[in-house]
Amino acid sequence: MGNDGPGVTELAVNECWALLRSVDVGRLAVIVDDHPDIFPLNYAVDHGTLVFRSAQGTKVSAALSDAPVALEVDGYIARSHEAWSVVIKGRAEGIREIGELMDTVDLPLFPWQAGPKNLFLRLVPSAVTGRRFPVADQAAWQNPLSNVRRSPSE
């Protein structure tokens, strides 16, 4: 275990997996047309891999096929006023075999947005890293996904 700054603690791999299992929504970074793109999605941990669904036939879906991706998950620890962030890098593989898919659909994978989500993808990790670090203003870390001060329809 090392650290990369004052107060920054690198997490052990088993700690990273425990945190990954504690959350359902992450953000996936992928390269589309030589530019990074990023979107939130729902995932599930499945035997040391991450499984998620994607709409078939989209540009993102095409970019995901055997492509290098990074999934980031984060959270806030109120007790210690720290945030944590875990990043899983690897390649996204389409799940095509029926038996493998049958295993996967038992996972609690609801669509992260409405619409057809027929393509199941598996992220096979090549690197799992995580850190926790003190945050100066904890309120900022509690806003996303929990409070929206302005709604888009207002």
Next chain:
Amino acid sequence: MGNDGPGVTELAVNECWALLRSVDVGRLAVIVDDHPDIFPLNYAVDHGTLVFRSAQGTKVSAALSDAPVALEVDGYIARSHEAWSVVIKGRAEGIREIGELMDTVDLPLFPWQAGPKNLFLRLVPSAVTGRRFPVADQAAWQNPLSNVRRSPSE
């Protein structure tokens, strides 16, 4: 305004900016060594651009110089059981001129983690897009950054 699936509503650019101003923490996707990487950070909206700080001398910091990046911000609208996601694509430019930096340090930019954060970067948008969409399980969208079921030190 179009939509890319049942229940998915594209947001107008002014709605995207209003949402960007309503939140302080986003996730930045960047390409490091031909692989997407992603990390959470604190940002501020400044005259149609986004400003954030990065530790100087790191690999990520080097990758950010004039590089294509994408910043994603999301949230949950309890009233309508919808999530929203805004993505800003563009290039990250180092802020070097003293006058420009003086303007910038007045912004409420606290470090997203402890440690020296001497490099100010400005994301000049080439594309601003956003969507809102119904979510099947709102609980999942309220976990990150607000509730951590397991902490890394347990």
